[in-house]
Amino acid sequence: xxxxxxxxxxxxxxxxxxxxxxxxxxxxxxxxxxxxxxxxxxxxxxxxxxxxxxxxxxxxxxxxxxxxxxxxxxxxxxxxxxxxxxxxxxxxxxxxxxxxxxxxxxxxxxxxxxxxxxxxxxxxxxxxxxxxxxxxxxxxxxxxxxxxxxxxxxxxxxxxxxxxxxxxxxxxxxxxxxxxxxxxxxxxxxxxxxxxxxxxxxxxxxxxxxxxxxxxxxxxxxxxxxxxxxxxxxxxxxxxxxxxxxxxxxxxxxxxxxxxxxxxxxxxxxxxxxxxxxxxxxxxxxxxxxxxxxxxxxxxxxxxxxxxxxxxxxxxxxxxxxxxxxxxxxxxxxxxxxxxxxxxxxxxxxxxxxxxxxxxxxxxxxxxxxxxxxxxxxxxxxxxxxxxxxxxxxxxxxxxxx
Amino acid sequence: xxxxxxxxxxxxxxxxxxxxxxxxxxxxxxxxxxxxxxxxxxxxxxxxxxxxxxxxxxxxxxxxxxxxxxxxxxxxxxxxxxxxxxxxxxx
Numbered sequence: 001x002x003x004x005x006x007x008x009x010x011x012x013x014x015x016x017x018x019x020x021x022x023x024x025x026x027x028x029x030x031x032x033x034x035x036x037x038x039x040x041x042x043x044x045x046x047x048x049x050x051x052x053x054x055x056x057x058x059x060x061x062x063x064x065x066x067x068x069x070x071x072x073x074x075x076x077x078x079x080x081x082x083x084x085x086x087x088x089x090x091x092x093x094x095x096x097x098x099x100x101x102x103x104x105x106x107x108x109x110x111x112x113x114x115x116x117x118x119x120x121x122x123x124x125x126x127x128x129x130x131x132x133x134x135x136x137x138x139x140x141x142x143x144x145x146x147x148x149x150x151x152x153x154x155x156x157x158x159x160x161x162x163x164x165x166x167x168x169x170x171x172x173x174x175x176x177x178x179x180x181x182x183x184x185x186x187x188x189x190x191x192x193x194x195x196x197x198x199x200x201x202x203x204x205x206x207x208x209x210x211x212x213x214x215x216x217x218x219x220x221x222x223x224x225x226x227x228x229x230x231x232x233x234x235x236x237x238x239x240x241x242x243x244x245x246x247x248x249x250x251x252x253x254x255x256x257x258x259x260x261x262x263x264x265x266x267x268x269x270x271x272x273x274x275x276x277x278x279x280x281x282x283x284x285x286x287x288x289x290x291x292x293x294x295x296x297x298x299x300x301x302x303x304x305x306x307x308x309x310x311x312x313x314x315x316x317x318x319x320x321x322x323x324x325x326x327x328x329x330x331x332x333x334x335x336x337x338x339x340x341x342x343x344x345x346x347x348x349x350x351x352x353x354x355x356x357x358x359x360x361x362x363x364x365x366x367x368x369x370x371x372x373x374x375x376x377x378x379x380x381x382x383x384x385x386x387x388x389x390x391x392x393x394x395x396x397x398x399x400x401x402x
Numbered sequence: 403x404x405x406x407x408x409x410x411x412x413x414x415x416x417x418x419x420x421x422x423x424x425x426x427x428x429x430x431x432x433x434x435x436x437x438x439x440x441x442x443x444x445x446x447x448x449x450x451x452x453x454x455x456x457x458x459x460x461x462x463x464x465x466x467x468x469x470x471x472x473x474x475x476x477x478x479x480x481x482x483x484x485x486x487x488x489x490x491x492x493x
Contacts, residue, residue, distance in 0.1 A: 087460065087461075142484070298467070316456045316457070318456045319450060319453045319455075323453060323460075341474055342470060343463075343474055344460070344467065346471075361460075361464070386471055386473055387477065387484065388484050402484040402485060
């Protein structure tokens with residue numbers, strides 16, 4: 001992730017039309033190909049027919065004589081991707097969702113560079129966000145005012161988290177550490193002076209999260225391990241080894257007494273851990289590429305993951321397997337961040353093609369697509385009371401939508 | 403099950419009694435097996451469920467909480483802190 005600051009333009013023959021053009025890497029049916037921009041547009045258009053066929057609006061045998069097959073693409077080949085999963089079969093009798101109108105209500109501007117991570121405070125109002133230039137800012141999302149700003153000594157602050165009490169924030173990145181800053185409204189105090197260094201890893205910090213209290217922090221790092229730390233003493237309480245590559249994301253189980261968390265990494269695996277023993281309880285490996293984001297279902301019995309292979313998948317912990325895939329032929333860029341709505345019916349996913357797709361978790365279909373960001377969406381979180389969600393992007397802004 | 407072999411006599415009544423006995427025994431077995439399974443699931447909550455049951459539980463959770471989900475149901479603009487209020491009109 002760190003080496004994608006500059007986009008290298010590759011010239012060459014397109015895998016589809018064989019013309020010499022500037023190429024973009026896309027994922028089609030789990031395979032990484034290089035398409036020119038014209039073929040990217042065509043793939044996105046062809047998906048419309050697949051979708052109409054699957055919903056029975058176009059009879060299967062009807063269309064082929066009316067439309068020519070586009071070169072290198074057959075209509076039937078795409079259908080094999082659309083399998084009906086158990087969740088969708090069980091949910092057939094559930095009503096389909098109506099049209100959603102979600103708009104950007106607030107735009108938070110102030111970061112000087114790419115926004116990498118954000119988190120909501122439990123008071124449903126404040127947001128902490130971190131960016132590539134080392135700045136961590138606490139915003140009031142109702143008024144869009146900045147309440148606090150800290151400059152970290154490192155760049156690429158990839159992880160930030162709000163403490164449950166709302167009195168502190170934790171952040172970290174390329175400095176391999178997780179630092180906790182107590183928030184103070186006293187103008188005379190310098191926030192950086194009160195900084196406490198909690199975690200020490202041997203590689204970059206990719207994700208951090210407070211547990212149910214202000215006293216413990218869970219971190220995930222590029223060195224392939226996760227770790228649980230005590231904030232006061234900075235001591236390592238438990239470490240979790242098992243990933244074969246960088247760990248990119250983690251999420252704690254939502255229950256009050258819960259002591260499990262799930263982590264996803266560059267080894268395409270999502271692993272569920274027991275915090276007390278340090279053991280991996282379950283492991284899921286069905287993605288085709290790095291898992292960028294994992295999030296628990298609100299009931300705690302399942303979790304969703306978003307990956308660079310352009311799909312989001314739902315894994316059920318009690319059935320111990322993947323139960324749904326959220327993908328479309330027209331979506332060819334990786335999902336960087338996922339989150340559930342309060343009831344778990346909607347799955348919001350931010351993608352590298354600058355859009356946010358909203359999926360119906362039970363039916364497996366896309367409900368809505370949100371535009372507005374001018375660069376890839378790097379982080380997305382639904383507010384604690386579910387009234388809005390905030391997305392941060394490489395275009396230096398955060399957008400709160402409701 | 404008792405090791406009674408099929409009666410060789412032409413006694414229909416006896417055959418009927420045998421069938422009756424076997425039925426009783428077969429039904430006892432089934433209840434026992436079910437209770438054992440239920441106890442097993444209670445003591446080992448991590449025991450894996452069939453996918454249909456797990457999916458049905460997810461669906462149930464969605465339906466129970468759907469009413470309280472603001473992004474799903476939509477809340478009136480007056481209650482939503484993010485939606486812009488109408489400007490005041492000066493009379």
